[in-house]
Amino acid sequence: MKTMVSLQQQPLYITKPSPWNPRSPTLYPKTLKNPYLPAKTWKLHAEGAKGFNRKPASTRTEKISIGNGTVTGKSYGNNNDDDEDEKMPDIVMERMVVRILVYVGVPLVSGIAMLQVFDIVKEQHVWDVPLWLPFFTTFVTFGASTLGVAYGTLSTSWDPEKKGSLLGFEEAQTNWVEMWREEDDSKR
Template identity: 50%
Template sequence: MKILICAGHPPTHIPRSLSPWKPTRIQPHPALRRETWKVVAKAEAKGFGGAPAAANIQGQKSSKRADAAPRKTAGRNGGEDDEKIPKVVFERMIGRILFYVGAPMAAGIALLQVFNVVKEQRLWEVPKWVPFLTTFVTFGASALGIAYGTLSASWDPEEEGSVLGFEEAQKNWVEMWEEE
């Protein structure tokens, strides 16, 4: 068992043998006590180009403390600071993500209810593969809605963008993959 990487500290340990004649209680491993868990304070939205981190939308210097050391990341841009997403753009992305995730998910749940009513009323004997297929398609589209909601939002704080965001998605896709 020690060969596995994750076997260093198993999540539970069993004090006695597991036999069907002597039931045992599974207890948490002593290394995983609640006192050792730490909560991460706050995550900030970063990335996706836009205004530099040292300047706000109007081009003025931000109120960044001079004594604070800049946070470096070992990312694609060779350890430079990540750029923060402006609040307007972040809220626009969240709104689009909620729409593009929520609409297919609501449609999938509604279709499952319709199939249930149709089957209970004996209007149509719904084959088992039909609800499975509709669930697969609608929930899959809901999962893709996270990425499309982010890409279809206008990353420019000044521009609103179109309703469905096809042009912005094409422009942002190229911008996301271009090398620096």
């Protein structure tokens, strides 16, 4: 009968886990909530932020002047003219993507090809390539590839009816001035 009574005792509260079995769970006593302190609630404060409005965007037709031409298209969003960006025509966007791919791809591929050529020349013992030469060519070609994103964007003709030249020097000069003019107008 004494063995049955000993089984009914409450387990002891252990403050530290056992050093011999670190995977055993630690039991903590339940704490009571203080009824006098207010409960903290978390709430998102993004009600007025862009993209979080539940109202559907309004649509209106407007004329956009890009370069020398004027394009009529739909503009989405609220009716604040100072907050909206002009929509670029799809044909201009396609030209821009092609130019960016060319001006990024050509230097990138040529830089990788030059590294392979230097490796083959050194392995075949044709020429002992100095260590600085692959570093320099990588720096120049990958740097030119990085600048290709900006030049590909600027060298595209922003006029949908005008295709532009092959290298785009004239378009880059015109678009550079136009870009900074828009920046100065937006600050005013």
